[in-house]
Amino acid sequence: MTLLPGTTTATTATDCATPVQFYFAVDNSKVAARRVVVSSDKCNACHVDLTFIHGGNRGATQECVICHNPTLADGTSKQSVNFATQIHSIHRGNALANPYVLGTTNYQDVGFPGDLRVCATCHVNDSYQVDNVGATALVASPGGFTATTPPIAAACQGCHDDKATAQHAMLNTGTLGESCIVCHGKNAEFSPDKVHSRTQ
Numbered sequence: 001m002t003l004l005p006g007t008t009t010a011t012t013a014t015d016c017a018t019p020v021q022f023y024f025a026v027d028n029s030k031v032a033a034r035r036v037v038v039s040s041d042k043c044n045a046c047h048v049d050l051t052f053i054h055g056g057n058r059g060a061t062q063e064c065v066i067c068h069n070p071t072l073a074d075g076t077s078k079q080s081v082n083f084a085t086q087i088h089s090i091h092r093g094n095a096l097a098n099p100y101v102l103g104t105t106n107y108q109d110v111g112f113p114g115d116l117r118v119c120a121t122c123h124v125n126d127s128y129q130v131d132n133v134g135a136t137a138l139v140a141s142p143g144g145f146t147a148t149t150p151p152i153a154a155a156c157q158g159c160h161d162d163k164a165t166a167q168h169a170m171l172n173t174g175t176l177g178e179s180c181i182v183c184h185g186k187n188a189e190f191s192p193d194k195v196h197s198r199t200q
């Protein structure tokens with residue numbers, strides 16, 4: 001739309017409504033709402049309004065995950081743009097071991113104005129705990145160390161993106177899945193809360 005049309009300060013802007021969300025089944029199965037991991041309100045403590053990213057629309061985190069799902073990779077770098085990987089890596093920015101590049105943007109320029117170890121800056125309800133990870137699909141990561149990455153490893157590696165950590169995660173993944181919970185579970189010796197404690 002054009003604001004102040006016909007005046008010297010006429011400006012074009014995109015107007016969009018706040019997205020309304022509801023869930024429905026595409027077959028006859030029972031309707032299940034998508035799990036909630038982060039909240040737009042928490043992001044907006046810094047961003048005010050997430051619609052800045054996609055030209056004025058797509059403003060809610062529960063919308064981002066429709067497209068930024070485990071199958072989506074960047075067209076150029078082939079790195080994962082699954083929501084967890086993408087948002088972790090963008091904000092890890094200048095502390096990443098390797099470039100995280102989407103299109104022509106290298107996010108190693110980003111300095112996070114907070115402490116990423118405070119997971120609840122973005123997360124709701126203990127959703128950052130390994131015990132509560134709801135994702136099950138392998139994350140496509142053709143531009144990474146391996147063509148696919150299991151879900152817990154992919155989330156941690158969004159920030160811990162060095163090769164040794166990738167190997168560590170692989171060694172703790174077998175035919176039955178990821179065993180991270182044994183050592184990084186909520187009550188385990190190397191739980192996220194303990195290893196990310198800021199008093200350590």
Ligand code: HEC
Nearest residue numbers: 038042043045046047053087090110111112113114121122
């Ligand atoms: C503590 C403040 C803070 C919080 C909370 C935060 N961000 Fe950010 N975010 C930033 C900063 C700073 C940048 C880098 C901006 C820049 O360099 O242009 C950024 C960059 C981004 C970018 C890249 C934008 C671009 O131009 O490519 C996206 C996408 C993003 N944030 C999404 C999110 C989402 C989604 C959440 C919540 C799950 C979130 N952010 C929470 C501070 C924050």
Ligand code: HEC
Nearest residue numbers: 050053058059060061063064067073074075081102103105
């Ligand atoms: C309708 C599908 C869709 C939705 C919804 C969506 N995106 Fe995207 N987004 C894409 C696609 C496709 C790309 C291009 C992927 C690539 O090549 O990197 C993209 C690219 C991006 C990029 C990289 C921008 C760049 O400069 O290359 C960021 C950052 C991003 N999305 C964040 C978000 C966030 C945050 C949300 C929710 C507020 C969101 N997206 C919602 C489909 C979507």
Ligand code: HEC
Nearest residue numbers: 037038083084087091117119121122128133134135155192
């Ligand atoms: C800047 C925002 C931000 C911060 C800070 C952050 N996360 Fe996340 N995290 C996300 C986003 C966005 C997702 C994907 C949300 C979704 O799938 O709905 C995610 C997903 C995850 C997941 C996968 C959850 C699931 O059910 O699929 C784990 C595990 C996780 N994060 C761990 C952490 C840990 C541990 C920390 C703190 C050391 C942390 N995160 C800090 C934004 C953040």
Ligand code: HEC
Nearest residue numbers: 088092095116117130155156158159160184190192195196
């Ligand atoms: C949002 C970013 C983020 C995510 C996601 C994240 N971490 Fe961290 N982690 C950090 C930061 C920041 C530190 C402090 C040291 C540093 O800057 O490398 C840290 C430190 C650690 C440490 C202490 C050893 C060290 O490198 O200093 C361990 C162990 C650890 N993280 C495990 C995990 C595990 C397991 C996961 C996934 C469940 C995870 N992290 C997810 C940001 C993150």
Ligand code: HEC
Nearest residue numbers: 152153156160165169170172173178179180182183190195
């Ligand atoms: C047998 C125990 C054990 C298992 C299982 C395990 N880890 Fe770890 N992990 C550790 C220990 C110990 C450290 C180092 C802790 C420290 O430095 O405080 C570590 C460190 C890490 C780090 C931080 C690396 C860094 O930057 O320093 C990440 C990320 C991580 N593990 C992810 C995972 C993932 C993902 C899985 C599952 C696929 C997993 N771990 C399984 C014991 C384990």
